[in-house]
Amino acid sequence: MPVWAVLLIILVIMAGILAALYFYGKKMQQKQEDNRAQLEAAAQNVSMLVIDKKRMKVKDADLPKIVMEQLPKRYMNSKMPIVKAKIGPKIMSLIAEEEVFDLIPVKAEIKASVSGIYILSIRNFRNAEVAPPEKKGFMAKLRKKQADLTKKQ
Known part of the structure; x- marks a missing residue:
C-alpha cells in the first residue's frame, strides 16, 4: 500500500x-x-452570615446525604469550593461557583442568590471589604519556608 x-x-x-x-x-x-x-x-435571594470557606473534598464537606448520593462518583475525591454559612438559625454547608467563591468575604453578612445548596451569585455585601487574594510566587514561598525553618532552630 x-x-x-x-x-x-x-x-x-x-x-x-x-x-x-x-x-x-x-x-x-x-x-x-x-x-x-x-x-x-429556582434561585432565591438569601441573607447569610459566612462562617468559613474552603476548597475541600466533597466527602469531608458535611453535605446532606441526599446530595452525596446524587453526586457522580468522580466528584467524591475532587476538591470543590465549600462555604459554611448561617442562614437563619441553621448552619449549612453550601457549594459556591468558582467565580463567586473568591468574592465571598469570611465572617461577614452577605445577600446571595442561592438555588438549593448552590450559591450562584452575590447581590451585596454588608460592611465587608473584599480584598483580592495575593498570589505568591514560587521563590516567595521558598523564602517563607526557609524563614520558618530558621525560626524553629
Whole structure:
C-alpha cells in the first residue's frame, strides 16, 4: 500500500473523530445551558452570615446525604469550593461557583442568590471589604519556608 493511501485513511479517521467531538460538544453545551436556566429559575435571594470557606473534598464537606448520593462518583475525591454559612438559625454547608467563591468575604453578612445548596451569585455585601487574594510566587514561598525553618532552630 502506498504511503499516500495510509495518510489519506488516517486523515479521514481524524476528520471523523473531530466531527464527532464537535457534535458531542454542542450537545453538552446545550445541556449545560438548560441546567443553568433551571438553577436560575429556582434561585432565591438569601441573607447569610459566612462562617468559613474552603476548597475541600466533597466527602469531608458535611453535605446532606441526599446530595452525596446524587453526586457522580468522580466528584467524591475532587476538591470543590465549600462555604459554611448561617442562614437563619441553621448552619449549612453550601457549594459556591468558582467565580463567586473568591468574592465571598469570611465572617461577614452577605445577600446571595442561592438555588438549593448552590450559591450562584452575590447581590451585596454588608460592611465587608473584599480584598483580592495575593498570589505568591514560587521563590516567595521558598523564602517563607526557609524563614520558618530558621525560626524553629
